[in-house]
Amino acid sequence: MSSLPPFARLDGDDVSLVLDLRAGAAEPVYFGPTLPMAEDLASLCDVLRRGRHASQPDRPAPRSLLPFAGEGHLCAPSIVIHQHGRPLTPRMPLVAITQRGAGLCLEHRDDALGLSVQIELSIVHGGLVEFGTQLRNQGTHPLGLISLASLTLPLPSWASHMVRYAGRWSGEMQQQRLALHQGAITSASYGGRPGFGGGNWVRIEGDNVSEVHGDALSAHLAWSGDHVLSVEHNADGDATLTMAARLDASEIMLAPGDTFCAPRALVAVSAQGIASLRHAFHAHVLGAVVPEAAASTPRKVHLNSWEALAFDQSFEKLCALAERAAALGVERFVLDDGWFAGRRDDTTSLGDWVADPGIFPGGLDPLIDHVGGAGMDFGLWVEPEMVSPDSALYRAHPDWCLYLPDHPRLTQRNQLVLDLTRPEVSEHLFASLDRLLADHDIAYLKWDHNRDLFPLAGKGHAQVTALYALLDRLRAAHPQVEIETCASGGGRVDLEILERCSRFWASDNNDPIERLQVNAGWFDFLPMRIAGNHVGPSPNPITGRQVAMDFRAKVAMFGHMGVEADPGAMSTQDRQCLAAHIALYKHWRDVLHSGRLWRLTPAAAGVHALLAMHKGRGIALIAQTRQAATYDVPHIRFAGLDDEAHYRVALLPPYCEKARAQLSHARPYAEGVVLSGRALRLAGISLPLQYPETAWLVSVELA
Template sequence: MPAVTRTTCAGRPAWLLRTARNAMLLSVADGGGLVLDHWGGDGGGLGDGLGGDSYLPHTPWNRPSQAHFLDGVPLAYSTYGDRVYKEPGLVVAREDGTSVSRLTWREDRIEDDVLTLVFEDAGLVVEHRFAVLADHGIVVRDVRVCNQGPSPLRVERVASAVLGLPPARYDSWTLHGRWGDEYQLTRRELAAGKVVIDSRRGFTSHEANPWFALTRAGEDGPVWFGALAWSGNWSIVFETERNDALHVVAGINPFDSAWHLEPGEDFRTPSLACGYTENGLDEAARVLHRYQRDHVLPARHRHTPPPVHYNTWLATAFDVEVEHQIALATQAAELGVELFVVDDGWFGARNDDHAGLGDWTVDPAKFPRGLDQLVDEVHRLGMRFGIWLEPEMVNPDSDLFRAHPDWVLHLPDREPTMSRNQLVLNFAREDVREGVLSRLRALLTDHRIDFVKWDHNRPYTEVGWPQAPHERRREVWVRHVRGVYEVIGRLRAEFPDLMIETCAGGGGRVDLGILGLTDMAQVSDNTDPGDRLRMQHGFSRAYAPRAMVGWVADTPEPTTGRITPLDFRFHVAMQGVLGISGDILRWSEDDRKQARELITEYKRLRPTIQDGDQHWLVVPSDNEPCAVQYVSRDCRVAVVFVYQVRGVAGEGPRRIRLRGLDADRLYRRDSDGVVTTGAALMAVGLSSAFPPPPPPGHTEDWRSRVELWQAVEETR
């Protein structure tokens, strides 16, 4: 059956979108509203098969005269001007000051599993796009607003998507936190009224993330979920109506933002990837992971495993010196590292965070023979070479700012607010984009740089663009983000083999927008493995393990001061893309030997970890066992990490049941040759117990192990 078909629903024009996992049924209500008649499981009888019955809930009216109002009806979009009082997805102001639009359906277009529905009102044309990825169970939505009238329009709000669910009690699942404590999975019971999660900081933020999941209250069965591809201000509104129908509006945050449309101009929103599964949050995460691996992450490196990397920050901070860097690189290569990354401090007058940002030229005092002395040595050692950049920022104490003080986001009558002694360059301006691009292009052309860590260390304040025409000034929030995307995209086109990591003070900028341009993402500046277990669990509800960077740092941990074993730190960092920092020159020979063995082990497990399906068998907690499993796409290989976090005396071992295996196949454990069936591993499972710790001085705290199970040729 095709992914998109025309049909009818209760006599109204309708469209059925089908994937391997679910279906959406859309229709046009009397008067032009776009209705989401159904979003969920596909029983095979949607549309005409209902014999004219409607999926719409029978909503009690406030009074009979409001019979044609759409309150309480699940909508696929809401416009200010509809017969409805719920959160609007679209608000457009006209030249006469009015902002009421009454859209009517004009036409549909179906091409290559993409449905476009076109609505109009007196020169305002709105196109809703639904791209169906049938094999992945994902529908990607966006909206295009066009001005085909004779006068300018001002788009004051345009959401990427509106999603309506029928009356029930719902829980929302979202990701919240702060610097050093990002990606905490948060459940909230939705009651009457609105719940808003958003960012107004200019970028995705540490405090919240533009991903959500919805379940029926208290259940972990059916899940509706979505992830927004936008790295600027964003907003997701959950509104529970009087009949318990749920109305969700997701897109660019309308805070302080508007878009001017001259006749003939248009505006397209970022996309929202949305899906449904019957099998809980863990399965919803795997659906998103597969979608990202196959359709979001940059195609150039999509099928190449991200390298094991070493980053110099925790070993040197700003104290960069070429001979010391070469010594670190030599040791990193001996450990089996594949990529050596020089972090902050290599450029300009950069001896601390007060100066140098924007001056992307090599400091001759730190590299008297030029950067290539280090670059060439890293390549000779068999590793790739990477470097740290923060291209969107500038220190006032820099040659760039002294030459172009007007290049920053600013207001002429306001004192700028410093954060980390830096200001934000205005990427809405073409001259800023071209100036930054020329400096980065020169750096990448003059040196064989294989990898860039692209950082971003402050929120935005005094967000002004005084050089722009008055009617365009509130476009700066959106144009800045688009400008960042443009610069990264042009760099990738000019240097196609370049790999890029997104970092924003740790995990402050991760979303489907930036992941479409970068290969991996930092989760947090906090490297404490106990804290990272919780953060990585939350991160992986929304984002694929192959994009998740983990760091093995020194102990005591730089952020928390906690002491943890080296193998525990490695096993936590091995859940995604393995990175190492810290002063490896000070590690003991025993630690180096263990690190070499663990890196070798990780490389063997890496294909399954980065390209397989992830299952959280036991979620992290403060003092109990935790386990996560990865299964290859063909179900022949399983990798299981088991952790004991801050063990408590007297607690007995738990059974950890595996998932996603072939029940009829035999599997052999790599460590001891034990053979058992997939059915037994899923029904009985493994023990969380660890052998007694070797003396002296060891405790049951912070224990971990990794098990590799591989299918054998025989079956039961």
């Protein structure tokens, strides 16, 4: 074994990771807030190491970042490989550790099998720790890779619960807090994308964690394909978090000299509660992930044509819709599905990306010019990865889809998936999209993905990497065009796809009560600036619920605001209410999109309370989704303020009329009252929240 130092540490401004290397493995013994540089690592590792107990190997297996089978590890191995169908059992001790800039590179080798694994650890923007793992075949025979974990993290002793994010279409990112127990809690996706369950996001918590107190860590697998997540809690009381891309058998074959790079995993850790994790991920996304324009320019108010017109499109109807949108203060008009040749419903024409001459006899430019004349820029919906069996593209190239020979070609939403791994397919898609963007003044693409990938045909991993290559090429050719990632809502949202996209569609469900719950999950990791959040019609087409415009508009402000309804179908009062909220959004969007996001207490009994705070200015949304159990809801107490500073607190109009009469002192709330940050944190304010679908906007500004 190569000579190793006994210990290593990785330090950022707010985090330290200490590794004990004395057992020939990288064992994390401390992962938390920054330790003094003069800390005695030997003493720290010694006092944290437990003695051997009964019913253990004589040399207990280390709790390392790379556990492997055959040494008594009580968790799943990080690597599963085979050769000619025969499973192999690698033994991969740590042989070298090197400093690479501000990071560490850990090298493991199995000389007998000719394998090496490198784990690179680095502190990235926002204070997150990034894990990068790669496997290299240095032998003389090909190897089949079944699994390579991006992250195998022995969890700290305080870990008692996990928050995972489950869900379905129109109900994504539902938080489930589970106590860790002996055995494994796992999730996986099988549709070629992360899926609506959001299983590539997770939070680990201590017993008594809150917004600003207690131990917690959050982790994410930056991968747009299938994933596996597991938290194993063994009989020794140790818990291990594992995250990996899910691979099909024989999907990845490594010839001699080949290297497989696992997707990146990112981890944030906090001893000051959940808010610190949220702020770290938000800072990382805006500072190091999304395209620069998405992180720095004002997020324009959208109107999307889908709920207004769906497939019932004509040039005259679209022009009228654009005029009504502009009258509300909308800044971007997005033409959704139904604009291309032959598309009158969802059974045909995907793949034929030319404007339908029956709707646009002069092409798209007359509509784009009309939209521009109304003071808006133009966006367009596309679904490039899919093809309809009833389309010119499929009739010309039926072999371009993912399929298995001699098997039926099963559809979902009447469509098949194009095989992006075929160079001619990706070339055709680039040419089609490049032509659209070169020929027309299009500022924005809504890139949809409405179907799971089946059969994967052994190409799931390659399909994702081909998608990245296509997006990269398109963005290089048209850097000014913003792209939104959508997959029937939130079916494909991760930090790898967001490196190429300026926005994500959180859910197809615009019901504001459901959206508050969906957004609560997304906002744990992703900033409001890039989360599409629209005012939908009433009754809502998915839930059937009728909700007042005041509530719909206030909820939609907390995100990247848009409208997904026909203003012409609204009452005059509703249009005025919506226009007022759009103007309010524009006034406050620098705070909403640049500020730190805090959850306020109480956030129970149907109350959702958020505060965005930026440079001494803040705006809060306080929303009640159901009838309160008591007339007097507990006071709303504020986090994120300076205890010693004083703030002017006021209610922002328009007010919720049904609750306005219940204000104890309407005039001071309207004019503003000055209170200390300490009083707002400890005492809070009283708002009437007994009625369902009541929402208030509260401004908080340094006095």
